[in-house]
Amino acid sequence: MTEPAVRCTGLSHSFGTTRAVDGVDLEIQPGEVFGLLGPNGAGKTTTLRMITTLLPTAPGRIAVFGVDVARRRMAVRRLIGYVPQQLSADGALTGRENVALFARLFDVPRARRGEQVRLALDLVGLAGDADRTAGTYSGGMIRRLELAQALVSSPRLLVLDEPTIGLDPVARSSVWDRITAIRAATGMTVLVTTHYMDEAAQYCDRVALLHTGRVRALGTPAGLAAGLGPESSLDDVFRAVTGDRLDGDEGGIRSVRAARRTARRLG
Numbered sequence: 001m002t003e004p005a006v007r008c009t010g011l012s013h014s015f016g017t018t019r020a021v022d023g024v025d026l027e028i029q030p031g032e033v034f035g036l037l038g039p040n041g042a043g044k045t046t047t048l049r050m051i052t053t054l055l056p057t058a059p060g061r062i063a064v065f066g067v068d069v070a071r072r073r074m075a076v077r078r079l080i081g082y083v084p085q086q087l088s089a090d091g092a093l094t095g096r097e098n099v100a101l102f103a104r105l106f107d108v109p110r111a112r113r114g115e116q117v118r119l120a121l122d123l124v125g126l127a128g129d130a131d132r133t134a135g136t137y138s139g140g141m142i143r144r145l146e147l148a149q150a151l152v153s154s155p156r157l158l159v160l161d162e163p164t165i166g167l168d169p170v171a172r173s174s175v176w177d178r179i180t181a182i183r184a185a186t187g188m189t190v191l192v193t194t195h196y197m198d199e200a201a202q203y204c205d206r207v208a209l210l211h212t213g214r215v216r217a218l219g220t221p222a223g224l225a226a227g228l229g230p231e232s233s234l235d236d237v238f239r240a241v242t243g244d245r246l247d248g249d250e251g252g253i254r255s256v257r258a259a260r261r262t263a264r265r266l267g
């Protein structure tokens, strides 16, 4: 039987008295685009940080393609490309230099580095802009550059924490078009968090709705919406499950903060 790309069992994590993740069980299949959805503070980033080896997994367990995250952290890191919410591109370096830096960090063999960097830039549609400094890139191009940084080591699992936050609708769809094309070209598994229900409905094969650290609903976007009623959307499912209202396309303070962070760092 094929191993799941990710299997989380009994995952919990507390920060002091805050129970950020509370008994999460999840299986993500190879080749899926899987969306982890939830309001602010639902536990999405904490879950991603546990899967990407950055937080301890105990008392639960996580396996990535069958490799235990707690016992074989370095082996798991080699399987994963991670784009965190925080900016990871350096505005003073060119696009190519930024990606080459990650190739060195992730131990891509020296003989293959140039080719891997070129391929990663190609996959995100930045080949033509690779020799400009990243400080001259738009927000959408920066996000695609960060995708290239995560792709340069040819990971089997790509983990993206709110990849489109703070971007305008055109840039958001260009980022998603690249993610979709990369999955089609490589068969890579993609795990993504997003606040945008329309994006999750359009681009994710399956989603889990997280609220107060627990999985409250799991399924295909269409299946979840149909389960609520004939005219329902994923947004309706979300409201039914959480009782919360999501930020709209305006993005709220978080996207403003993210956009400002980008501007400050690269400007």
Ligand SMILES: Nc1ncnc2c1ncn2[C@@H]1O[C@H](COP(=O)(O)OP(=O)(O)OP(=O)(O)O)[C@@H](O)[C@H]1O
Residues within 6 Å of the ligand: 015, 018, 019, 020, 021, 038, 039, 040, 041, 042, 043, 044, 045, 046, 047
């Ligand atoms: N380093 C930390 N120290 C203390 N509390 C934290 C820390 N990181 C997260 N938390 C708390 O844990 C809970 C879950 O946070 P987490 O960042 O995982 O949620 P999230 O779903 O990713 O939210 P957001 O969409 O705002 O990023 C929240 O109550 C948050 O305040």
